[in-house]
Structures are given as structure tokens and as C-alpha cells.
Amino acid sequence: MTFPVYLSIGLxxxxxxxxxxxxxxxxxxxxxxxxxxxxxxxxxxxxxxxxGGMVGALIGAKALVLLQHIDLLWQNPExxxxxxxxxxxxxxxxxxGLIGVELTKKIIxxxxxxxxxFVYPLIAGTAIGRIGCFLTGLSDRTYGIATNLPWGIxxxxxxxxxxxxxxxxxxLLGLTVFLQFRSRCDRxxxxxxxxxxxxxxxxxxxxxFIKPDFHVFxxxxxxxxxxxxxxxxxxxxxxxxxxxxxxxxxx
Numbered sequence: 211m212t213f214p215v216y217l218s219i220g221l222x223x224x225x226x227x228x229x230x231x232x233x234x235x236x237x238x239x240x241x242x243x244x245x246x247x248x249x250x251x252x253x254x255x256x257x258x259x260x261x262g263g264m265v266g267a268l269i270g271a272k273a274l275v276l277l278q279h280i281d282l283l284w285q286n287p288e289x290x291x292x293x294x295x296x297x298x299x300x301x302x303x304x305x306x307g308l309i310g311v312e313l314t315k316k317i318i319x320x321x322x323x324x325x326x327x328f329v330y331p332l333i334a335g336t337a338i339g340r341i342g343c344f345l346t347g348l349s350d351r352t353y354g355i356a357t358n359l360p361w362g363i364x365x366x367x368x369x370x371x372x373x374x375x376x377x378x379x380x381x382l383l384g385l386t387v388f389l390q391f392r393s394r395c396d397r398x399x400x401x402x403x404x405x406x407x408x409x410x411x412x413x414x415x416x417x418x419f420i421k422p423d424f425h426v427f428x429x430x431x432x433x434x435x436x437x438x439x440x441x442x443x444x445x446x447x448x449x450x451x452x453x454x455x456x457x458x459x460x461x
Contacts, residue, residue, distance in 0.1 A: 213347025214347050228342075230343075230345070237334055241331035242327065251320055256327075262317075263307040266308070266313070267306050270305050270309070271300075274432060275297040280424065280426065300339075305440060308325075325403025326403050330386070340352075340382075352374060353422075354374040355422050356370065374417055378417065385406070392451070405447065411440050412437070418433055
């Protein structure tokens, strides 16, 4: 396999990152529209919340990717400019989107939790997007460190690396199964989103130990620090995550 793996559609050769990222957005948005049928807030309010989340996600994705690769400022300034234009990080988008949503809710006066509707669209979009990350290869900078494990992948530089993009897809599939089961037990409105946040950020905190990124503080990357801070914020929900009480057969 030669990376990047371009997709042939007729006479066109489409870059995998562009194709799967576009597909991820389309499917996630479609799932979100489907979830609106079960919405607990007015359609106009939901639209405002979505816009606020999108703006926050864009800012967060760009800000955290810059911090994640801050070492390029003195090593390769041209590369950091390219990252600012093209780079983004799921963790930054997630946390930035969360802040954007909460600020928007305060502005328009929404007090109910609105996150549960976003959970499965976010999982689907992230998993599909990671296929594009994997097929893009080295330029995507989402691969892992070198490994001797039999499933190591040579992305084109002769080094067999952890396919951390595939690890994430497998984790997201497992997280979906867990959340489906957990949602049938006692929980409050908004808990499903908190459980998703805790699960994903916990995974990213651990998986980034086998990624060759710049470690800015105490052996941690900027993404790991962001994950850790968010997990501390959600520490009470972390305790409730494994409280499986009153299984609801009707869910």
C-alpha cells in the first residue's frame, strides 16, 4: 500500500483526507438532524446551539493543534503555517465546541442539557474521519511511534508504526456499544454526553503516549494536558459512569 491512498472516482483522483472528512461531516450532520426529532428544546434554539458549537469547534481545533506542534515555530516555521491552514485536532474541536455551546446557551437562555443529541453523530463523524487520516499517511501526523508488533504499518518512510488511527476507530466502536448499554440504566439528561466526553478524552490521554508529538510539560503533549484538565472538570460524572442501577428494558 502506497500512502496517501487516493480514491479513484471515474477520471478523478480524490485525496483520502478530503473525501472522508467531507463524508464524516455529511453523515454526522445527517444524524444530528435525525436526532432533532427527539429534541427537548425549540428548533430555533437548537440551530443557535449548533452554530455556537461549530464556531467554538473551529477555534478550538486550530488553537490546540498550534499548541500541540508549538516546537515547529523554531524548527520549521513554514510547516506551522501549513498546520494553521490545514491542521485541526478532534480534542480541540470537541472542547472548543463544548465551550461554544455553553456560551450560546447562556446568551439565549437555555438551561437544559443539550449534549446527548450530539453523541452518536460525533462518534460516527470521528470514526469515518480517522479512515481518511489513516489512508493519508505521514502528512496527517496522526500515526504512532515505531513498533515491532505484527500489525505495525509502514506509512512510506520505512518505519513500522502503531496505526493509532485504527486503534481509535476500534475504540469508538467499543464506546458505542458501552454507551448503548449504559443509556439503558439510570441516568440524567446530559449524562450520555458526559460519559462520551470522559471515555473519548480518557482514550486520547492514553493513546497519545505512543504518538511522536512534542511533549510540552512533564512528558505530556498539549492534547494530553487538555484531556486531563477536562477529565478533572468532569470528575463527578466519572464516578457515576460505572454506577449501573435499575436496568431499563424499555429503552
